Amino acid sequence: MLEDGLQLVVEQLAERLGRSVIVDDPALRPLAVSAQLGQVDQSRIDAVLQRRTSDPIRAMITEHGLSQARGPVRIPANAELGTLPRLAIPLVDKGYHVGYLWLIDDPALTEEQVGEAVTCAAEVGGLLGERLAQETEETESTRRLVDDLLRPDAGVRERAAERMRDVLDGTAPYVVGVVRAPGDLRRLAGDVRRRAGRRTVVCGSARTELVLITRESRRDLVVRALRSAAPGSVIGLRGGVGSLGLVRDAGADARYAAEVAEAVTTFDGLADWADLGPYAAFQHLARTADGLERLCPGVSALWDGSHEMYESTIRAYLDHGANAQKTATALHIHRTTLYWRLANAERLLGLDLARGDDRLRLHMALTFADLVPIRHLSHGAAPDPDDRPSRHATPSA
Structure with missing residues (x-):
């Protein structure tokens, strides 16, 4: 296997030079680590244990232009970060960066030792290039299978399902995930597969979103891999x-x-689809202003300029089970002010909040509005001039 070949090359170089060797992928995650020989610092230990390079170390590496380098780069010790001096050799295959080979440069490596490391790096770069090509071919094949599983043609789906059983480790039940994330989704797919295990999860449709399939028992593992690979997803x-x-x-x-x-x-x-609560009721309703009006005709007026205060008031009132005292307390207003607002809202919408059916329709519409762009049409408008308590009302609490 390529992994075994890579580890063997790394171990042999470490033994010849009498110091530890580590090979990272382009994202600075360890791919192969030799036995500990010679000096080692805490950042090296952390990188091996956590399978990633810390942000401060990444920043230091970036300052030395490693991502653009084609030859060895010496990075001095950093007392603040507690790092020893290092020699970094970019691993290149067919003109592309495929990783980095690292050596502790204390005591300083001789020219002969650096030359030996560069020769080894060329071999490692070839192995990583071969590995990347194999992964790319495998990933493309899997992506096509996932795409076929999503097609309308039942025959295409069934044939893809038969082939997919040989690709994905394990049997039903499965979890299907849809992921939206910034950046290169194909790279994200590869990152997740490396973190979660190549036969643990399959990925497809990496265009505007990523579709994942894994076993139910691997769900948490794959979610953690996604969160680590794309925190904003x-x-x-x-x-x-x-x-x-x-x-x-x-x-x-x-x-x-x-x-x-x-x-x-x-x-x-x-x-999770099973935990959507009331939002589950709206899956097949057009998430537009027209869809909102179907639930409660006239409700769009709540987002028309000066009426937004009524939307937040009614929402609080309904969320508190139409309990005026609890609503007034939550909004930090007097009950008289609350009643005035509710009366104005009833006139605006043509509803009677004393009727259970009207409250239900309105509550559903307000919940659905979370998913509708109409929520963003107006913000910060002045309150309706009619929205004022009577002169006999007690001031707001």
Whole structure:
């Protein structure tokens, strides 16, 4: 295997030079580490244990132009970061950076030793290039299978499901995920597969979103890999998928969960279709102003300029079970002010908040509005001039 060949080359170089050797991928994650020989600092230990390079070390490396280098780069010790001097050799294959080979440069490496390390780096670069080509071919094949699982043609889906069973380690139930993240989604797919295990998760449709399939038992592992690889990503999940032939429908559910996770801040960028609560009711309703009006005709007026105060008041009132005292306390206003606002809102919407049906329709519309762009049409408008308590009202609490 390529991994075994890479480890052997690294161990042999470390033995010849009498010091530790580490090989990183282009994202500065360790791919091969020799036994500890010679001096070692805490940053080296941390990189091996955590499988990543810390941000301060990355910044120091960037300052020395390593990402543009084609030959060895000596990086001096940094007392503030507690690092020893290092020799970094970019690993290049067919003109592309495929990683880095690192050596502790204390005592300083001789010219002969540097030459030996450069020769070894060329061999390692070839191995990593071969590994990358193999992964790319495998990834493209898997991506096509995932795409076929999402197609409308049932025959295409069934054939893809048969082939996918040999690719994905394990059997049902499965989890399907839809991921929205900035940057190169193909690179993200490879990153997640490396972090979670190549046969643990398959990825496809890396165009505007990433589609993932994994076993239910590997769900948390894959989510952690995603969070680490793309901290700003939005993830929608659909678990309990009984067969790979059902990936298409599950993907639609996961995509909707991702939409909810992106729109509703309480989900913190991660939503499971089974845990959407009231938002589950809106999956097949057009997430537009027209869809909002179907739930409660006239409700769009709440976002028309000066009426936004009524939207927040009614939302609080309904969220507190139409309990005026609890609502007034939550809004830090007097109950008389609350009643005045509610009366104005009723006139505006043509509803009677004493009627259960009207409250239900309005509450559903307000919940659905979290997913509709109409929420962003107006902000910071002045309150309605009619929204003032009577002269007999007690001042706001």
